[in-house]
Amino acid sequence: MALLLSMTGIGIGCAESGEERLMVEIRSVNNRYFKLSLRSPDCFAVFEPEIEKTLRERISRGTVNVSIRLESRGLPSAIRIQQDVLKGYWSQLQPLAKELKTKPPRLSELLTLPGVLSDESQSSTAAEEHLALLKQALTSALDEFEAFRCREGAAMQADLCKQQSLIIEKSKLVRETAPQVLQEYREKLLERINQILANSATQVTPAEVVREMSLFADKCDINEELARLASHFEQFEKYLSDQISQGRKIEFLLQEMFREINTVGSKANHAAIAHCVVEMKAALERMREVIQNVE
Numbered sequence: 001m002a003l004l005l006s007m008t009g010i011g012i013g014c015a016e017s018g019e020e021r022l023m024v025e026i027r028s029v030n031n032r033y034f035k036l037s038l039r040s041p042d043c044f045a046v047f048e049p050e051i052e053k054t055l056r057e058r059i060s061r062g063t064v065n066v067s068i069r070l071e072s073r074g075l076p077s078a079i080r081i082q083q084d085v086l087k088g089y090w091s092q093l094q095p096l097a098k099e100l101k102t103k104p105p106r107l108s109e110l111l112t113l114p115g116v117l118s119d120e121s122q123s124s125t126a127a128e129e130h131l132a133l134l135k136q137a138l139t140s141a142l143d144e145f146e147a148f149r150c151r152e153g154a155a156m157q158a159d160l161c162k163q164q165s166l167i168i169e170k171s172k173l174v175r176e177t178a179p180q181v182l183q184e185y186r187e188k189l190l191e192r193i194n195q196i197l198a199n200s201a202t203q204v205t206p207a208e209v210v211r212e213m214s215l216f217a218d219k220c221d222i223n224e225e226l227a228r229l230a231s232h233f234e235q236f237e238k239y240l241s242d243q244i245s246q247g248r249k250i251e252f253l254l255q256e257m258f259r260e261i262n263t264v265g266s267k268a269n270h271a272a273i274a275h276c277v278v279e280m281k282a283a284l285e286r287m288r289e290v291i292q293n294v295e
Contacts, residue, residue, distance in 0.1 A: 004160075005245040005295040006152030007031070007062035011145025015136035021071045022133040024141040026055075030293045031063040040068035046127070047134055058142055060295055061248070068134070085115045149295070156290050157240060160250075163283040163290075167257070168233055170276040170283075174264060175226055177272050222264045229260045247294030254288050 007030040015022045036052055044051075055064060089110050097104040110116060236253055239246040261284065265277035 003150070003243055003245055004153035004157040004240065004247070005146075005149045006156060007149075007247070007293050007295050008152060009145050009149040011141040011143070011148060013137040013140030013142070013144065015133040015140070017129060017133055019072055020129070020133065022130070022137045023069045023071070024134070024137040025067045025069075026064065026141045026145045028059070028062040028064045028145075031061060034059065034061050035063045037063070037065045038068075039066070041070050043070070043126070043130060044068055044134065047131060051134070051138065054138060054142070058146065060245075062295065068137075070130070081111070082116055085113075086110055089113055089116070153245065153294065156294055159290055160240070160287055163287045164233070164236060166283045167261075167280045170280045171226060171229055171233075174222070174268070174273050174276050177270065177276075178222055178226075178268070180270070180272075220267050220269055222267050225260045225264045225267070229257060229264075232257050232260065245295045247291055250294065251288070251291045254284060254291060258284055258288075 007028060009026070009028050011026045013024045034056060036055060038048060038051065040048070040051075051066065055066070086107075090104075090107075093110075094104055232253055236250065236257075239250050239253065258281070261277055261280045265274055265281075268274065268277070
């Protein structure tokens with residue numbers, strides 16, 4: 001089954017255990033590379049490498065914003081004041097304040113000193129419980145996130161196929177029109193030659209006409225470009241039907257298509273072909289805008 005994923009998505013997952021409830025929210029926008037922005041409680045800082053590893057396994061590129069919230073219902077705060085440490089600071093600062101003839105610091109200011117506050121949620125038991133909740137909520141959020149991206153990707157794929165069909169249709173018209181370019185040039189060339197011969201004694205040999213026609217034919221030959229373009233169409237279909245979203249490869253392929261179409265327009269020297277080239281470039285530009293949001 002073909003798989004095209006949007007780089008824009010959202011997913012929310014929740015997990016509960018006892019009086020604790022953990023919520024993970026994932027949002028992403030397009031980016032050429034993988035970029036993670038993570039907001040989480042301090043007690044989850046130790047899990048950040050594992051969180052990033054899990055995300056990278058399922059997201060290859062995009063700016064990914066992850067928000068983790070932990071709610072505790074009916075539980076006392078896990079933050080504890082270490083009174084012995086606080087008294088130790090105070091007993092040293094009181095005499096020092098008198099010696100320096102200044103006011104001693106307030107107790108609230110001492111709370112920021114190392115060791116005064118401890119977080120009991122950092123215990124090994126609490127950490128294991130938080131990790132279990134995190135895995136459950138993160139997996140749920142990623143599943144919803146991927147489902148959202150699949151829906152968006154399906155819409156993008158339909159649009160890409162529509163534009164691709166237009167380009168193929170116009171390229172066929174170009175191929176059918178190409179022989180007329182040489183025929184019309186031959187008629188114009190003979191018309192000019194007849195005008196020149198009618199007003200002068202100059203003689204033009206058939207060999208000279210053939211040589212002029214050969215030079216023009218080489219100059220406006222677009223068969224090679226059309227052949228490469230057809231090959232790009234086949235490769236495009238393969239990328240769309242791949243089991244892995246191939247947004248970056250399709251982006252490079254569109255650049256190659258544009259190069260061939262641009263060359264066709266510059267070499268063909270024909271109004272009808274030029275009109276087809278404009279239509280193909282417009283469709284290709286719409287495809288390039290879409291593919292910017294595909295993983």
